[in-house]
Amino acid sequence: MSFDDPQAVASYAQGPLRLVPGFEALQRMAALLLEESVPVDGRVLVVGAGGGLELKVFADRQPGWRFAGVDPSREMLSLARSTLGVQAGRVDFHEGYVDTAPAGPYDAATCLLTLHFVEPGERLATLGQIRRRLWPGAPLVVAHHSFPQSGPDKARWLERYAAFAIGSGVPAANARKAIEAIARQLPVLPPDEDEALLRRAGFERVEQFYAGFTFRGWVGLNAGP
Template identity: 55%
Template sequence: MKNTFAGHGRGYLEGPPRQVPGFASLHRMVEMLLAERVPEDGRALILGAGGGMELKALADAQPGWTFDGVDPSANMLELAAETVRPHTDRVRLHHGGIEAAPRGPFDGATCLLVFHFIEITERARILAGLRQRLRPGAPLVLMHISFPQAEPERSQWIARHAAYGAPPGTDPAHLAAAREAIGMRLTILSPDEEEAMLAEAGFERTSLFFAGLSFRGWVCYRG
């Protein structure tokens, strides 16, 4: 997995609440969707666990669950270890990509705010690895940037994304640079393309549970 998650160290914890519409409710929604299938003593895989915010929120809400968190950034895993300190006995952290994750089987998995940093061929490999580690019927919850890729819609959505995350009064030149970076550095698919990839990887009953400006969230199940 690419070692390019947004933000580094403590500054990362400040980024998502500012950049992601609806972030304050995201972890509650994810926990509800997982809990529909994950038993009280279930085991969950958190792919892209750096920072530990998601791990802590899920561990706070589900005292019987155990977690394996995976991230390619050693620095981010150090921050995650701090964040989840109250739940150390139920959380194991692993440095690397999907290949570093235990074989499972897991009762559920998440991959939040990650896939727009991952190239398409690598996404397919990651989805295959997730499927192999999940029990049949187990939920996978994803959320990342996704919007139409035909012009002029693509450029308009990139501009909206850059503007939302920028502080008030940002220099227009900085916004222009941000738009260019988003267009060049991120791998963004349309919602239809996202759902097609999930189906091709062997996930079923994909449903959209979140749509906030440039972000989309789905829940699907291992077939």
């Protein structure tokens, strides 16, 4: 979808529910991982905050937390404010990329369904920018497309993605177009490279906590200076 197309943005919330296996559970798991260490008055950096879906889950669960939400799409940030309603006052919104976010330091960060849009070289820099905004030992929770990229393995996992989408009510023709676009346009990495990138960026105790067909999720702790 185009994140600057008002019509596409208006229907955004239905996309993850239909395309990401266990999407609501993924959000709850992310919140639980944050709650392991973030204090009741903690500050959380949310990268790729447009739409506001995870922000709403976090804010509803933890009324004392405050957030910085970063996203390059003005339309998506507007949707996030609408999604949050009265909770929007607890979020400082920043239009742009992570380098536009305040220096923090924050007690935790998340980056959900976002990093698969970022080229590997830029992804390492993005992870580094996030890490520099965290307290030592603070967690980062990420989840995004991450699956084998060799010919037959890649095709098999994309077919599974399409089958899930069709089973969720997405027209078959649209599902086919989606996997063709993912294969051509998204700089997806295989899981072992994604995990290695987190470590290269300065995160330790990196653990996979989620897998849903083509999606994977990890949590890691800022190793500090």
